Amino acid sequence: QQKLFKKDKIKIGIPSSFSIKECPSYITSAWSNAATQLQQLGSSTADDKNDTASTDITIQTISEQQLPSKFIQYSLPAYYVLACAEASSNLSRYDGIRYGCTSSTLITKEEEKVVSEYFAEMTPFETQISSTRVSNFGSEVIRRILCGTAVLSSNRFHTFYEGAATLRALLTKQLKEVVFQDGKEGVDFLLLPTSISLPPTIIGDEENEEEIAKVDATEAFANDVMTVPISLAGLPSISIPVPFFGEEEEEVSKAKSMGITSVGMQLVGPKGSEKTLLAIGKLMEQSLDRKG
Structure with missing residues (x-):
């Protein structure tokens, strides 16, 4: 027998x-369902030869x-302070000459009036x-450059950028x-939702494009509250689709009518745990597929 995991016990937090x-x-x-599924996976795991070894x-x-919870509360603004600052710093070098696209003509007359x-x-x-x-530069890029330039200014750098760092x-x-x-005595992995809303559709019709256009940028940023603490800490994670329930809710009913039947749950591990993280994710996804 060859063990798929090095440890006899794996603790999920x-x-x-x-x-x-x-x-x-x-x-x-769905979060609770994913936790239950992980416990059931612990009964036995198998290697490529189908020899089982208990974990x-x-x-x-x-x-x-x-x-x-204060870390989670402040992670979102801290992440976007740092991300926008990096975007502003990096894109300040973009001139369209040494690399990238160069505008063949000057800006339009309408744009010229604004910046004349x-x-x-x-x-x-x-x-x-x-x-x-x-x-x-698109609207989102411009927004991040402006925000980043603001937090890197001399009167905001110590308050915003250094605070986020x-x-x-x-x-x-x-x-x-x-x-x-x-x-040592801590958990091996964390389990938490990937987002606090259902995944958006990618159907390229006019109705869907109108819905996407209505999404507020701040609301879109807030939806990252589950992932930005992990990104800030630089930890590896994998998102696994998990079936959700609750047909009585209007949002869920609408989502299922569009073919959305699952939400993302992320497994997060310490640095260097990618191999085990991927192995657990694969087993969990296979188990969910069999049940589906």
Whole structure:
């Protein structure tokens, strides 16, 4: 017999700090269903030759003391402060000359009216670069550049950027030393939802495009509340589709009519755990497929 996992016992943590009020009941029930599924997987695992070797998978709750909810609360703004700052810094180098797309013409007359007061003081070379950036940067890119430039300004850098960087360091330390405990007495993996809403459809019709256009950028950012703490800490994770229930809810009923039958649940591990993480994810997905 050859064991698929090196450890006889694998502990999966359910962090209570991620149980936020914005998380709907059908996401919570899918979360519970995923935890149950993982426990059932612990009865036996198999290698490529179908020889089985027992690995006990247990579920335990990560308390508020182990992972305070304040980390989750402030992770979202901290992540976007850092992400926008990096976008602003990196894209400030984009001129369309050394690499990337170059605008073949200057900006339109309508656009020129808006920025004429700035262009009046520019050289032809600077005007060409500016027109390239105006023509090729989308609204989301421009939004992030502006936000990043703001948080990197001299009067905001210490408050916003350094504060976000400090939170990232504290969160990383908390997860490593308290939750995972460097592979000693802590849990081996975390299980939590990937998002707090149903996945969007990708049907390319006009009605769907109109729905996407209605999505507020701030609401879209807020939907990342489950993933940004993991990204901030630089931890590996994998999202697995898990069936959800709750047909009585209008949102769920509409989603199922469009063919959406599952939500994402993410397994998160400490750094260097990718191999085991992928193995558990594969077994879990195969088990769900058999039941489906």
